[in-house]
Each structure stands twice: as structure tokens, then as C-alpha cells.
Amino acid sequence: MAIADDEFRGLIEAHQRMVFSVALRLLGDYATAEEVAQDVFLELHRSGERLASEAHVRYWLRRVATHRSIDAIRRRALRPESAAEEWIEEQHAGDDGPGIDTGLQARLEMLLQTLPESMRVPVVLRYQEELLPDEIARLLGQSVASVKSHLHHGLKLLRRKAAITMKEYVRESA
Amino acid sequence: MNQPDESLTSFERELTRAMRRVDPPEGFADRVMGRPDAPSVAARSKVMAKVIPMPRRMQAWAGGAVAATLLASMYFGEQTHLRHQRERAQLAQRQFDTAMRITDQTLEHVRLQLQQAGVEVGN
Numbered sequence: 001m002a003i004a005d006d007e008f009r010g011l012i013e014a015h016q017r018m019v020f021s022v023a024l025r026l027l028g029d030y031a032t033a034e035e036v037a038q039d040v041f042l043e044l045h046r047s048g049e050r051l052a053s054e055a056h057v058r059y060w061l062r063r064v065a066t067h068r069s070i071d072a073i074r075r076r077a078l079r080p081e082s083a084a085e086e087w088i089e090e091q092h093a094g095d096d097g098p099g100i101d102t103g104l105q106a107r108l109e110m111l112l113q114t115l116p117e118s119m120r121v122p123v124v125l126r127y128q129e130e131l132l133p134d135e136i137a138r139l140l141g142q143s144v145a146s147v148k149s150h151l152h153h154g155l156k157l158l159r160r161k162a163a164i165t166m167k168e169y170v171r172e173s174a
Numbered sequence: 175m176n177q178p179d180e181s182l183t184s185f186e187r188e189l190t191r192a193m194r195r196v197d198p199p200e201g202f203a204d205r206v207m208g209r210p211d212a213p214s215v216a217a218r219s220k221v222m223a224k225v226i227p228m229p230r231r232m233q234a235w236a237g238g239a240v241a242a243t244l245l246a247s248m249y250f251g252e253q254t255h256l257r258h259q260r261e262r263a264q265l266a267q268r269q270f271d272t273a274m275r276i277t278d279q280t281l282e283h284v285r286l287q288l289q290q291a292g293v294e295v296g297n
Contacts, residue, residue, distance in 0.1 A: 005207070008207075009203055009207060012202070012203040012206055012207075013203055016197075016198050016202050016203060017195045017196070017197055017198065018195060020196070020197070020198035020202065021195040021196050024196060025193065030199065034198060034199060034202065034205075037198060037202070038202075038205065038206045038209060041206050042206065042209065042211055042212060045212075104188065104192075105188070105191060105192035106192075108188065108189055108192040108193075109192050109193070112192075112193070123189075124193065127186065127189045127190045127193045128190075128193040128194075128195065130190070155185075155186070155189075158189070159185055162185070
């Protein structure tokens with residue numbers, strides 16, 4: 001059964017934030033992230049008859065968004081570090097949540113973009129999508145041990161980089 | 175999404191806060207719906223194809239016809255060019271012949287006048 005136009009628009013509006021955020025955090029580039037996110041939704045429409053439930057749609061979208069973003073990184077030999085600062089500043093402008101250091105968060109996002117793809121993907125799925133390691137393993141088609149290892153090393157690397165650059169950040173702010 | 179994990183370290187909690195989802199640029203859904211490969215746009219294209227129908231066999235023939243027309247145009251263009259070149263060569267030859275005839279007549283006239291004047295002109 002094909003998805004009707006209205007229903008399709010409803011699905012886009014319900015899941016665009018998740019799909020776009022996954023693509024953006026993996027690619028680090030607004031334009032490419034939007035392109036990938038659009039492709040994911042059109043792919044959803046073409047596969048519509050196989051999607052049974054809301055949970056299935058969400059799982060499908062997250063998985064396809066992740067894989068299409070990885071494809072885009074590899075295909076275009078993208079270096080997300082170069083575009084990271086621009087959108088991070090845009091995203092955090094005027095973002096004054098209670099007790100949240102937006103400068104620190106912006107730094108963490110920039111550091112995330114410097115992680116190798118194999119570590120960045122599980123880190124994004126763990127800390128943005130709040131998936132558990134076994135859920136990430138299923139989504140990526142990897143073993144749980146491999147995902148845990150990438151997560152562990154990714155987090156360790158991120159923390160080490162943060163320890164170095166945050167000191168610089170503190171010095172800059174002072 | 176799962177419930178916040180109490181076992182997260184402070185660094186991980188900071189990371190989770192830093193990685194909140196973000197909204198796509200304004201008008202994202204409209205742009206998806208407006209893409210040429212979007213379902214509604216593709217459907218409109220199919221409707222247009224029905225308004226101007228062309229059978230599949232005819233489509234194949236149309237391609238062949240276009241190619242044949244191009245080849246024929248090239249052939250006739252080349253032939254026309256050669257014909258023009260031939261015509262220009264013939265015209266030049268006629269002009270040369272006329273010029274030679276005039277020259278011969280002039281020389282003969284001069285020779286006759288010299289002869290009448292008693293001047294011998296050797297051949």
C-alpha cells in the first residue's frame with residue numbers, strides 16, 4: 001500500500017528533527033545533511049508498503065539516515081571539521097537553557113566532528129538518539145562488542161581532546 | 175528514545191545535552207514534497223505523459239528518426255558545400271578563359287598594327 005501525500009507529509013513533520021539531526025551530526029554540514037534527509041524520506045515513501053507501525057517507521061528512518069550519512073561521508077570524502085563551527089554557532093545562538101554552558105557544548109560538538117567515522121557514528125547514536133549498545137549494534141549490523149569498543153574508544157578520545165581544548169577554552173574565556 | 179541513564183558520567187551527561195536534536199531548516203517538508211522524484215510531483219509528470227501520449231514503439235522510432243534526420247542533414251550539408259565549391263571553380267575557370275581570350279585578341283591587334291607599319295615581329 002503506497003503512502004498518501006497527506007500521510008507522507010505527516011511522517012516528514014513527525015520525524016524530520018530526528019532524521020536531520022542524525023545526518024547533521026554525522027556529516028557536520030547543513031546542506032549535505034538536508035540533502036541526505038530528503039533522500040531518506042523519499043526512500044521511505046518508496047518503501048512505504050513494507051512499514052507496518054510507527055515504531056518500525058522510526059527505526060527504519062534512523063537506520064537509513066545513519067547509513068545514507070555514512071555513504072555520503074565516504075562518497076564525498078567529506079571533512080566535517082571544516083563546516084562544524086558555522087552551524088554550531090548558529091545552533092547555539094540564543095540557546096540559554098538553565099545551567100547549561102553553551103560554549104562548552106559547542107566545543108563538544110566541534111570535537112565530535114573530529115572523531116573518526118567508526119567512533120562518531122556510535123557516539124551520535126548513543127548520546128543523541130540515546131540508544132543502548134545492543135540497539136546500535138542491531139542498527140549498524142555490527143557485534144555488540146564492536147559497538148562497545150568503538151563507544152569506549154570514542155568517548156575516551158573525546159574526553160582527552162576535551163581535557164586539552166577546554167583548558168585552552170578556559171584560558172581564552174578568562 | 176530511552177530514559178536518561180543514571181549511570182552516565184558528568185562528561186557523558188554534558189555530551190548528551192550538547193547533542194540535543196536540532197530542527198531542519200525552515201520549509202524542509204515543502205522541499206521534500208516539491209522534489210522532482212517526490213510522489214506528488216512524479217504523479218503530475220505521469221498525468222502530463224498521459225495528456226501527450228506516445229506509444230512505447232513510437233518512442234523508439236522517434237529516437238531513430240531523430241538520428242536519421244541528423245545524419246541526412248550532415249550528408250546534404252556536405253553535398254551542398256561541395257556543389258558550391260565546384261560552381262566557384264567553374265566560374266573562376268570561365269573568368270580565366272575570358273581573360274586569356276582578351277589578351278590573345280589584344281596581342282593579335284598589336285601585331286597587325288606593327289605589321290602594317292612595316293615592323294617585322296618574329297614568332
